[in-house]
Amino acid sequence: MPNEVPDEILTILARDARTSFDTIAKMTGKSVQDVEKTVREYEQSGVIKTYYTVIDWEKTGCEKVVAFIDVKVTPARDVGFDAIACRIARFAQVQSVWLVSGGSDLRVVVEAPNLRELATFVAEKLATIDGVTGTTSHFLLKRYKEDGALFFDSEQDQRLVVSP
Amino acid sequence: MSQSLSLKPLSKKALEVPFSGIRRFFDIAASMQDVVSLGVGEPDFVTPWSVREAAIYSLERGQTTYTSNYGLLELRREISRYLSKRYKIEYNPEGEILVTVGVSEGLDLAMRVLLNPGDEVLIPEPCYVSYRPCVSLAGGIPVGVETRSDAKFAVTAEQLKAACTERTKAILLGYPSNPTGAVLSKEQIVEIINFARERGLYVISDEIYDRLTYEGIHTCVASVPGAREITILLNGFSKAHAMTGWRIAYACAPEHILKMMMKIHSYTMLCAPITGQIAAVEALKHAEREVEDMVAHYRQRRRLIVDGLNKLGLTCHMPLGAFYAFPSIESTGLTAEQFAERLLLEERVAVVPGTAFGAGGDGHIRCSYATSVDKIELALARMRKFVDKLHK
Numbered sequence: 001m002p003n004e005v006p007d008e009i010l011t012i013l014a015r016d017a018r019t020s021f022d023t024i025a026k027m028t029g030k031s032v033q034d035v036e037k038t039v040r041e042y043e044q045s046g047v048i049k050t051y052y053t054v055i056d057w058e059k060t061g062c063e064k065v066v067a068f069i070d071v072k073v074t075p076a077r078d079v080g081f082d083a084i085a086c087r088i089a090r091f092a093q094v095q096s097v098w099l100v101s102g103g104s105d106l107r108v109v110v111e112a113p114n115l116r117e118l119a120t121f122v123a124e125k126l127a128t129i130d131g132v133t134g135t136t137s138h139f140l141l142k143r144y145k146e147d148g149a150l151f152f153d154s155e156q157d158q159r160l161v162v163s164p
Numbered sequence: 165m166s167q168s169l170s171l172k173p174l175s176k177k178a179l180e181v182p183f184s185g186i187r188r189f190f191d192i193a194a195s196m197q198d199v200v201s202l203g204v205g206e207p208d209f210v211t212p213w214s215v216r217e218a219a220i221y222s223l224e225r226g227q228t229t230y231t232s233n234y235g236l237l238e239l240r241r242e243i244s245r246y247l248s249k250r251y252k253i254e255y256n257p258e259g260e261i262l263v264t265v266g267v268s269e270g271l272d273l274a275m276r277v278l279l280n281p282g283d284e285v286l287i288p289e290p291c292y293v294s295y296r297p298c299v300s301l302a303g304g305i306p307v308g309v310e311t312r313s314d315a316k317f318a319v320t321a322e323q324l325k326a327a328c329t330e331r332t333k334a335i336l337l338g339y340p341s342n343p344t345g346a347v348l349s350k351e352q353i354v355e356i357i358n359f360a361r362e363r364g365l366y367v368i369s370d371e372i373y374d375r376l377t378y379e380g381i382h383t384c385v386a387s388v389p390g391a392r393e394i395t396i397l398l399n400g401f402s403k404a405h406a407m408t409g410w411r412i413a414y415a416c417a418p419e420h421i422l423k424m425m426m427k428i429h430s431y432t433m434l435c436a437p438i439t440g441q442i443a444a445v446e447a448l449k450h451a452e453r454e455v456e457d458m459v460a461h462y463r464q465r466r467r468l469i470v471d472g473l474n475k476l477g478l479t480c481h482m483p484l485g486a487f488y489a490f491p492s493i494e495s496t497g498l499t500a501e502q503f504a505e506r507l508l509l510e511e512r513v514a515v516v517p518g519t520a521f522g523a524g525g526d527g528h529i530r531c532s533y534a535t536s537v538d539k540i541e542l543a544l545a546r547m548r549k550f551v552d553k554l555h556k
Binding site: 012019026028155157159160161162163 | 189190204205208210292460464465467471514537
């Protein structure tokens, strides 16, 4: 359904997952019961995957090492890239796995508490998987925007308090 | 030098025009901390980045000159294309479109072009705070036509007819309305246009909130049969594109009217600022997605605030356009001024008393929902405390 208008409830939750059923109901003109039912259905059917928080870890003083790793893969018969991608995705250190076009096949985001652990993971786990023919690691140096959230001081409300 | 100076007085016209009723509340609110404001008449969004970026790039290239008095031809062409596509109304970019410094300037020009001393202009009220002063300053006489909440503040041809005299020259429409959120249906517009034609009146239509229409599609006044030749259409980029500070708007009218407006504009303004005009070109070309996204936000907040106000016992119809709710506060027993002042001082929520917007505004307050969901909810919670206290 590529041209369907996105459900208003989903667009509100995508903006702020904490928006209460009550508020969503008022914002959409639906009943609270209907909103809750719809959200539960989305959760059960997997349309809503999870709820999480975008955190600037650097500000907490608890920095993590993140690397974007381009992985070259020999696709396996029958299962293509899926088998290897799912295998990689199951590691706790792996935040995201995408099949991409271009020079490499999979783009993997890996997060670890320090550089040594990250390097160990790539060398010992990722690169040694059957079918993985090469990896290129790009370390994250600075965040500017993540999942729609700006990591630098964005515009403050500078409007006059009362205006015509 | 020791002799005392007795200067002659300033212009009577300037002295007689009152200050806006909004000023007083601005002064109080600006001196307070932690105010949640529902008093703001502009979007809480910042101009879309692609638009700002286009303006920055133009500065880097050194585009800092005057433009044609009419405005950049590229912008006029985009405006013409936009109106044609959206409202099926054709204006020639060469001679029928003038880029102005805000709709405010367009309104001033329209009045100066149309009015002779003593000419009357019918203005449905409550209305935007500038309408009356603009008519007066141009030498005309503003004639308020009170609209009522039970008609959702939409003016009818009958009401206009009743207020029309030999001296009536024009009708000034501002729909979707600041402060009431009212809109006019196509049928209502057709009736007004028919009436205006019968009496040989001009229509000035301020449609700055055209894109902020939440149920059905806005009807451009100039697009109904017979309207184009008697109408001066005013619109701009402030609201839909969140570009209030750029001060870029436009006026469209038949060539013989627009030419007179351009003449005055060429002497008093020369042209609208070029940076803003370049930004406006980008806004029309590439910011449609952002506009629709902002409208979706307003639509959701509108329901939130109207539901909240009604639950407070402040009866409020669902506004069909703009970003204002205009609830009645009569159930509290306070006047609009008292309500707004006490709410601000006691609970730190800024609203604007309806009386600032002319006849029919008493007993109401204007609450802008051009503010975040969190702030609307906080304001409603504070208003709950205030209303409960009143009923004790």
